[in-house]
Amino acid sequence: MKTLPLGVEPVVAPRHTFEENRSLIGLSHAEVAEKLKEIGIPEKQCRMRAQQVWHWIYFRGAKNFDEMSNISQDMRKKLAEHFDVGRPQIIEALISKDGTRKWLMKFPDGQEVETVFIPEGDRGTLCVSSQVGCTLTCKFCHTGTQRLVRNLTPTEIVMQLLVARDYLDEWPSPSEGRLVSTIVLMGMGEPLYNFDNVSKAMQIVMDDNGINLSRRRITLSTSGVVPEIYRCGEEIGVNLAISLHAVNDKIRSEIMPINNKYPIHELLTACKNYAGLKNSRKITFEYILLKGINDSDEDALELVRLIKEYQIPAKVNLIPFNPWPGSSYERPSKTRIEKFSDLIFSRGISAPIRTTRGEDILAACGQLKSESEKVRNIRKH
Ligand code: SAH
Ligand code: SF4
Secondary structure, three states: OOOOOOOEOOOOOOOOEOOHHHEOOOOOHHHHHHHHHHOOOOHHHHHHHHHHHHHHHHHHOOOOHHHOOOOOHHHHHHHHHHOEOOEOEEEEEEEOOOOOEEEEEEOOOOOEEEEEEEEEOOEEEEEOOOEEOOOOOOOOOOHHHOOOOEEOOHHHHHHHHHHHHHHOOOOOOOOOOOOEEEEEEOOOOOHHHHHHHHHHHHHHHHOOOOOOOOHHHEEEEEOOOHHHHHHHHHHOOOEEEEEOOOOOHHHHHHHOOHHHHOOHHHHHHHHHHHHHHOOOOOEEEEEEEOOOOOOOHHHHHHHHHHHHHOOOOEEEEEEEOOOOOOOOOOOOOHHHHHHHHHHHHOOOOOOOEOOOOOHHHOOOOOOOOHHHHHHHHHHHO
């Protein structure tokens, strides 16, 4: 038997590769019913049939119509002629030494995204991508250096969760004790630049007839697209994480060009309103630590001052910089990072240091996609 490189899981070519325009995944109930009507299913049956198909897709994890045993054979045949519930091609499925898993999937137009699963005991977090690449060119982020960018469709966003559950063998959908217990929109892309598709995908994931994930178990991370933060509060209502990363406009604009458009004051005002809207649910401020740029004691104290000034119920998540080839920043020393964290904690705000997970398979924050392409290119030569 051929030996596989360490940590590489064999990829089984799926029997059914999904076809975007035929897929029923990522459509609302009403849309599925409408599709069924279009292929001549009697109108009064459509809602009930849509319900059945929905249950099979999101509760049982069916990958083809043959599995849908409470639907007549004729009907299943007809459905299979027109539609698809299969999965994208999985190019790579990796497992890190620490148990973190990463899937690189390829969509029908050849574009690829990565999804990461971070286990913690008997549960875990799925880090989902919202775009191929990102247009926002934050200086410290590898995803931002990628040239090719496009929005993911609701189908492609929901699919990432289905694929993870396939691999983790988590069908039918358990009501409790789930492995994929939380979702974070922290993969590739800026979710609020793809608002409609992200919103639709999250409605599907939260639907209580299927996956039934509570909005409290979903966190959307944004670099600060202020107008959409208001919309996000009203229309999706998930937890919010803000990539703040600096405490004054000069530094923030330098490392995150979006700050020129939506400076810190506007951003924190939106956060304050968001928190109010959701009954004081805490907002997470993500803060990347870049040596000599934003990691001084003064920065930590200013961060605390800002949070208090705007009266935002908040916690801080400190992310030590993850380097990538060609990046011009460095990670501060461990003592510096700990001091930064202590200064915030001692003033009553939680500020844990995010442990880096899955570094050996390039699954850590800011390392997605472009890196795996590089690795694959090396392997080919
Ligand atoms: N576009 C969204 C979500 C994806 S990025 C956003 O920016 O919030 C997820 C998190 O990883 C963000 O907080 C981002 O700033 C951080 N990140 C990006 N590059 C990183 C790097 N090289 N090291 C550590 N964290 C990084
Ligand atoms: Fe885009 Fe977020 Fe990376 Fe900035 S940090 S380039 S917004 S993915």
